[in-house]
Amino acid sequence: MKTELISTVFLSEKRKSTLLMLMDGPATIDQIKNSINGTTSAIMAQIKILLEQGLIEQKNDEYRLTHVGQIILKKIKPLIEALNVVEGNKEFWASRDLGAVPDPLLDRIGDLGEVLIHEPDLNHLFEPPRELLVSLKQTKNVCTFYSYFCPTCPNNYAELAKKEVNYNLILTRPVYERLRDEYTEQYNAIVESPTSHLYVCEENIMKPGAISVTDNLLLLSFFNKKGFFDHKKVISFEDSAREWGQDFFLHYKELAEQVT
Template sequence: MKTELMSTVFLSEKRKMALLMLLEGPATVDEIKDSLTGTTSAIMAQIKILIEEGLIEQKEDKYGLTFVGRIILKKVKPLIEALNILEENKEFWGTRDLSGIPDLLLDRIGDLGKVMVYEPDLNHLFEPPKELLTSLKETKNACTFYSYFCPSCPNNYSELANKEVKFDLILTQSVYERLRDEYAEQYNAMMRSANSNLFVCDDNIIKLGALSITDNLMLIAFFNKKGIFDHKKVISFEDSARKWGKDLFEQYKEMSEKVK
């Protein structure tokens, strides 16, 4: 029975996608067809299999998950989402050091949804992606962590401070000291703002390159498995990714000390 159910869910992309759709609520065959690719007869063939396996049922003109189907899909959905994330950029994820992510958040890696992997050319190696710069100009809230010195960080965040944008900025000790000692004007602007908070953590306590969450995106940058920061970054505009990023940021905040 286990093998049959697993095969039913995973051996057909149409069945898998139909089940995920029905997890959101019952739908007609036309609504299912609109969300998938294929003819009505092809969709009905998959629906018939799902009914025979006891995963969905028909009530009037709509199809919905059975209790068994809902139990299975609630467990399977995170796995499907994680596979979608990891398979789409298999080479990238296979070379990343993910030790900076707690197990509970690794279990939710599928929350990142549809992502883009940003890899700058040599002329823009030390510049943040334009998507992040644009978002910072428009956002009303920001949470950012850096374990390396980003040349544009002092100006970007002093501008946010001058606009009284609410933000939390976590820096490693060495990065913080450089900001404080070499960019006094920008540092003082951040410290004067009632809406900006600076936090400092030990240089070796957080094994991550960078993390930024704004009102419309989440950006994260990992070291590779050799411990080298190669400037590759992941960007997602999904609400679930922003929630995932905020949960990670809050854990980092607990490992940091606020600058007063």
């Protein structure tokens, strides 16, 4: 029975997608078909299997999870979501040093949802992704953590401060000192802004390359397992990813010292 249920859930994308959809509530065959892009006959074949396994039931024209289906899907959903994140970019995740991510957040890695892996060409290595720059022009709230120095970032920081965006910025001490000593105008704009808050994180704390959370975007970067920063970044526009990113940022905020 254990093997049958595992096979029922995982050996068909249509069955898996149908079960995940029904976690949000009952649905008709047409709604299921529109959601998972299959023909009626193909979906009905999978519905029949789910009915036989006792994972769903039919009431009038709608299908819904049974109590058994609800129990199983609540346990399996985080695994499915984590697999979807990792399987889509296996080589990237396998090469990252994720030691900076607290265990509770690793358990929620599926919250990142559909991600884009940004890999800049040689002409744009030291520039933030276009998606982030567009988001920064529109957002009213930003949380950013950097453990490396980005040459274009001081101007971005200062622009956010001048616009009085609700801005929280954490820098490692070497990055902070370079900003303070070499970019005085931009540094002053940050510390003088009533809506900007600057924090310093010590070097001995294990950390990612960067975290940026705006009103509609999460950006992450990690060092690779050799300890190098290769400029590859994760971008997600999903609400669950932004919540995950906020929690990741707060983890480092609790470890940092506030400057302003």
